[in-house]
Amino acid sequence: MIDFQYARANDVADAVRQMAADPTAKFIAGGTNLIDLMKEDVERPSRLIDISRLPLKAIEETADGGLRIGALVPNSDLAYHPLIEQRYPMLASAILAGASQQLRNMASTGGNLLQRTRCYYFYDIATPCNKREPGSGCSAINGLNRIHAILGASEACIATHPSDMCVALAALDAKVHVTGPARERTIGFAEFHRLPGNTPQRDTNLHRDEIVTAVELPARGFASNYTYLKLRDRLSYAFALVSIAAALELEGSTIKEARLALGGVAHKPWRDTAAEAALRGQAAEQAAFMHAADLMLRDARGYAHNSFKIELARRGIVRALTQAARGTPQSQANKNIL
Amino acid sequence: MLRTRTPHAIHPDHHRLRARVPEKMPVALNVNGVETRLKVAPWTTLLDALRDHLDLTGTKKGCDHGQCGACTVLVDGRRINSCLTFAVMQDGAHVTTIEGLAANGALHALQQAFIDHDAFQCGYCTPGQICSAAGLIAEGRAKSADEIRELMSGNICRCGAYPNIVAAIQQAMGRS
Numbered sequence: 010m011i012d013f014q015y016a017r018a019n020d021v022a023d024a025v026r027q028m029a030a031d032p033t034a035k036f037i038a039g040g041t042n043l044i045d046l047m048k049e050d051v052e053r054p055s056r057l058i059d060i061s062r063l064p065l066k067a068i069e070e071t072a073d074g075g076l077r078i079g080a081l082v083p084n085s086d087l088a089y090h091p092l093i094e095q096r097y098p099m100l101a102s103a104i105l106a107g108a109s110q111q112l113r114n115m116a117s118t119g120g121n122l123l124q125r126t127r128c129y130y131f132y133d134i135a136t137p138c139n140k141r142e143p144g145s146g147c148s149a150i151n152g153l154n155r156i157h158a159i160l161g162a163s164e165a166c167i168a169t170h171p172s173d174m175c176v177a178l179a180a181l182d183a184k185v186h187v188t189g190p191a192r193e194r195t196i197g198f199a200e201f202h203r204l205p206g207n208t209p210q211r212d213t214n215l216h217r218d219e220i221v222t223a224v225e226l227p228a229r230g231f232a233s234n235y236t237y238l239k240l241r242d243r244l245s246y247a248f249a250l251v252s253i254a255a256a257l258e259l260e261g262s263t264i265k266e267a268r269l270a271l272g273g274v275a276h277k278p279w280r281d282t283a284a285e286a287a288l289r290g291q292a293a294e295q296a297a298f299m300h301a302a303d304l305m306l307r308d309a310r311g312y313a314h315n316s317f318k319i320e321l322a323r324r325g326i327v328r329a330l331t332q333a334a335r336g337t338p339q340s341q342a343n344k345n346i347l
Numbered sequence: 348m349l350r351t352r353t354p355h356a357i358h359p360d361h362h363r364l365r366a367r368v369p370e371k372m373p374v375a376l377n378v379n380g381v382e383t384r385l386k387v388a389p390w391t392t393l394l395d396a397l398r399d400h401l402d403l404t405g406t407k408k409g410c411d412h413g414q415c416g417a418c419t420v421l422v423d424g425r426r427i428n429s430c431l432t433f434a435v436m437q438d439g440a441h442v443t444t445i446e447g448l449a450a451n452g453a454l455h456a457l458q459q460a461f462i463d464h465d466a467f468q469c470g471y472c473t474p475g476q477i478c479s480a481a482g483l484i485a486e487g488r489a490k491s492a493d494e495i496r497e498l499m500s501g502n503i504c505r506c507g508a509y510p511n512i513v514a515a516i517q518q519a520m521g522r523s
Contacts (some may be wrong), residue, residue: 012388012389013389013390014389015372015389015435027495037433037436040432040433040436041413042429043430044433045393045412045413047390048411048412057389059435059436061436074392085486089488096455108501110426110479110482110486110501111413111416111418111427111428111499112413112428112501113430114425114427114482115428115431115432152411245500245501246498246501318364329419342491342493342496
């Protein structure tokens with residue numbers, strides 16, 4: 010690990026000021042991803058600005074019936090918060106599907122959004138990686154790419170976004186509140202993370218000198234018909250090969266509203282509004298679910314080792330929509346998939 | 348395909364900035380009930396501070412990347428991976444390690460249960476398993492064996508003592 014200076018931020022304005030003053034500084038909150046990357050020499054900040062003591066730990070109800078989640082709320086506190094459990098159980102389930110309880114106790118809401126890919130080559134500084142070192146090449150595209158993207162990838166990068174929480178936030182149409190030196194702004198979840206294109210070094214549309222202050226959930230929580238189904242190599246404590254956040258609002262057996270997002274398949278949480286639109290007005294049955302899955306995967310492309318993900322995702326989407334329609338969400342403790 | 352390449356670049360300003368790096372920073376920790384003051388470099392993890400500065404070697408370094416759980420300690424009552432936090436970030440915190448669980452000469456219920464159920468073989472993961480289980484019991488979320496297994500999944504046991512670890516935790520949960 011490279012040596013660095015350490016400073017605490019007194020408030021959000023001070024954090025942003027300190028960041029603007031040092032071109033190689035990084036914010037640190039939970040530290041679970043950043044410290045790991047520093048130990049691997051992937052991240053080499055000259056200064057860490059510790060924001061973990063800033064007063065961004067509240068979960069508050071908003072005027073329009075939603076919730077505003079402070080950026081420093083630990084993942085475990087968020088998953089177990091009564092309002093999240095009652096109104097947004099898909100978010101609680103997705104959080105508990107990820108990492109371990111130790112990591113969830115440390116990791117922050119904002120940090121979860123900003124975690125980096127777990128692509129082997131991004132982590133291995135002896136190999137080229139356009140995300141780590143722009144222009145050096147992508148080692149995964151012709152290398153070991155079993156865990157890599159099947160949607161939205163580019164010739165420059167086929168890495169995936171690792172978060173489970175973000176898949177649920179995408180499906181729930183969350184917003185991200187950020188503060189920069191000049192102004193505050195709000196970024197829709199679909200616009201927060203980026204596809205790799207020719208600039209895979211940029212995971213998000215957050216500016217370097219901006220800080221995430223809160224994540225806002227709209228009122229609609231899909232608490233009755235939802236699931237978060239995560240498919241992976243181990244039954245716990247492993248990143249998704251494919252994960253599916255599925256949520257429905259039903260009128261009798263007819264789908265009134267649908268949300269669908271995938272994890273483990275793209276450079277960002279992969280929400281598909283066309284597949285959602287195709288479900289609206291349909292009977293909540295397998296034919297509609299299969300059509301939505303086909304739509305969602307219409308542009309999917311496999312590489313040497315990950316083509317299995319396309320069929321895995323197809324079947325996973327159908328299964329997740331079935332679980333959501335039946336009101337029998339996937340348990341994150343009992344691993345049987347019903 | 349691997350190509351030879353230059354080492355990962357350091358920012359051109361790094362050495363100028365590094366010249367201002369303080370050697371050590373003061374940190375106050377309450378460790379196992381004892382107020383402790385130490386001076387550590389900013390990059391000293393809580394794990395290294397405990398082991399190398401305070402000689403509390405019960406907490407183990409396994410992977411040093413938050414993947415194995417051997418370094419699990421309780422910070423302000425919550426279980427965390429001590430390898431993934433810097434000691435300077437924990438200034439003012441209450442830390443409980445495996446050395447702090449026994450009270451008045453009597454083993455903690457989890458320590459006794461691990462012995463009763465032979466819940467280890469080599470023992471290297473055991474301090475982390477026990478601290479993690481103490482955190483799990485305090486959280487009060489795990490009721491069934493499935494839930495214990497899921498919420499203990501951050502602690503790896505290469506000897507495979509998992510069935511006995513779950514049994515030991517169930518015994519301790521019954522007592523607490």
